[in-house]
Amino acid sequence: MSLEKIGDPRDLTHWMGHMETDYSYTYGIAGEKFFKELKENAKIMGTRCKNCNLIYVPPRLFCERCFEKLDTWETVSKRGSVHTYTIANIDIDGSKLKKPIIWAMIKIDNVHGGFVHKLGEVDSKDVEIGMHVEAVFKSRKEREGSMLDIKYFRPAKQKLEKALR
Amino acid sequence: MLREVAVVGLGCTGCRPTTPGLSYKEIMFEAATRAFEDAGVDPRCDIDNFITCAEDYWEGFSIFDEFVPDQLGAVLRQLFTVTADGLFGLATAYMLIRTGEFDTVAVEAHSKASDILTFADIVAFALDPIFNRPLGGHPFYIAGLEMNRYLHETGASREACAHVVAKNRKNALSNAYAAHGANITVEDVLESEQLFYPLSRLDISPLADGCMVLVLASDKVAGKLTDTPIWVRGVGWNSDTPWLETRDWGRSVDTELAAKMAYKVAGIRNPQKEIDLAEIDDRFSYKELQNLEALQLCRRGEAGKLTEEGATERDGSIPINPSGGLLGVGYTLEASGLQKALEIVLQLRGEAGKRQVPDAETGLAQVWRGIPTASGAVAILSNRSRGAT
Structure with missing residues (x-):
């Protein structure tokens, strides 16, 4: 280990600064439509690139592969599969979380993309790569048109999973 | 010319x-x-x-x-x-x-x-403000996600990542520039607090x-x-999509392409044969394995095994991060890549002291811009000028 003393910089002579940065981030055309549908109809929308034959979720107005303008909107599935996951045991301030958060990259079925979101209604021991999950929405009254309108993703119900096959 | x-x-x-x-x-x-x-x-x-x-x-x-x-x-x-x-x-x-x-x-x-x-808050501020940031959490969950997918796709073992940590922290003991040299074992890493499964505390480069x-x-x-000019033979850089949702979680595609660019500029056709040592990004332990593969210094899926066999030790067949890397030297924000280049220069000058890799002619430095980016750069340095080889 280093022999350098690890000191709290606040113990040295210093000037305490605080970076205050409030922002209003504009959703833009694609975001506006996506979050309106999410809020009003609990629907997930994507935009299709006809050149690349891909549906982008979250939607964008341009294709990152061929740079084509995208104006074909599609309603996509609320289900997907866990592409990868992790279990976070600490919060942003470094403190231990009482209840660990299971984060996952969820690839929505039949689209290019999906969401990085939380998993719920599942024990972390039972999570695995490839498992099928579905979005759980807040009630209509609670939804505000943000990513928080999706509470989390949970293991897809068995019978629906079968019906999809 | x-x-x-x-x-x-x-x-x-x-x-x-x-x-x-x-x-x-x-x-x-x-x-x-x-x-x-x-x-x-x-x-x-x-x-x-x-x-x-x-x-x-x-x-x-x-x-x-x-x-x-x-x-x-x-x-x-x-x-x-x-x-x-x-x-x-x-x-x-x-x-x-x-x-x-x-x-x-x-x-x-x-x-x-x-x-x-409030370091983690600044990292979190680099996330997309509309799609990612509202969900909160410590942003290093992104490293946990990437590590899990990398191990899944390549079959590299969790232990191989711990080997990277033990090796780099030990290498740093011979480096007067390094902040975090230590004699730690693979077991120490595996037993350290699990923060973002499968990532543990000791898998993360300390600042x-x-x-x-x-x-x-x-x-x-x-x-x-100078009598010992160290020639910059090639440089390369690349950026993948900033969207977490559409990027490749198992590979570092931007590093693959940055390396291709640098190799082309340097006229390197067989990196495994022509690169004598490398300082590569090890911000998180698994990144060293992923980057070894992205740089074509070994085949995809081989980095874990090579590491466990000792090939990347200072006296191995392809010494990786003899300086101690970011795990041992410390993560110095935007200075990380320059620290790597500086180590390669010292090695190629023959001025690396106890950690000198013998007979090194050509070295590579590579860096990733860290969470949540998908950008990186590569430089190839040599003590032989283009005309001399």
Whole structure:
């Protein structure tokens, strides 16, 4: 280990600064439509690139592969599969979380993309790569048109999973 | 014919967990003074352009680039800031000199990470404000996600990642510049607190303060300045999509393409044969394995096994991070890539002391811009000029 003393910089002579940065981030055309549908109809929308034959979720107005303008909107599935996951045991301030958060990259079925979101209604021991999950929405009254309108993703119900096959 | 470019001077403060009593300006002044002394140049008249590499939010300033000329000897001279890792600054210096308009360029990057009281909040501020940031959480969950997918796709073992940590922390014990040298075992890593499964506390490079300055020169003047010019044979850089939702979680595609670019510039056809040692990004333990593969220094899926067999040790067939890497030297923010380049220069000069890799002719430095980015850069350095090989 280093022999350098690890000191709290606040113990040295210093000037305490605080970076205050409030922002209003504009959703833009694609975001506006996506979050309106999410809020009003609990629907997930994507935009299709006809050149690349891909549906982008979250939607964008341009294709990152061929740079084509995208104006074909599609309603996509609320289900997907866990592409990868992790279990976070600490919060942003470094403190231990009482209840660990299971984060996952969820690839929505039949689209290019999906969401990085939380998993719920599942024990972390039972999570695995490839498992099928579905979005759980807040009630209509609670939804505000943000990513928080999706509470989390949970293991897809068995019978629906079968019906999809 | 395009002119050649060499590193002719270097200066480093050494990396430390904290820098009590010195301001960011003073650590920059210290490293710059050493570099100019090493190159035998007077910055007030001999440096044609200065490049600093910094991000406003790391520094706690708006328009931080306005705050750098005086401590480098660059007031009323040519200077600009590249808002990226120092390796991008080195690539920019290389291009400036190759235009023929500049003979000497100084590149600076530093970290005063110990001044940052809310580091994770600043990292979180780099996430997409609409799709990712509202969900909150410590942003290193992104590393947990990437590690899990990388291990899943390649079959590399969790233990191989722990080997990377033990090796790099040990290498750092022979490096006076390193902040976090330690004798730790694979078991220590595996038993350390699990923060973002499968990532544990010791898999994460600890922060460090430090400043690096390199002086680059054209072949026209390099020979007058030093007997041991280290030639920049190639540079490359690349950016994948910023969207977490559409990027590749198992591979570092931007590193693969940055390496291809650098190899092409350097005329390297067989990296495994032609690269003698490499300093590569190990911000998180698994990144060293992923990057080894992205750099074509081994085949995809082989990095874990090679590491466990000892091939990447200092005396192995392909020494990786003999300096101790970011795990052992410390993560110095935008100075990380420049620290890697500096180590390669020392090795190729034969000035690496106890950690010297014998008979090294060509080395590679590679850096990733960290969470949540998908950008990186590569530089290839050699003690043989293009004409000599």
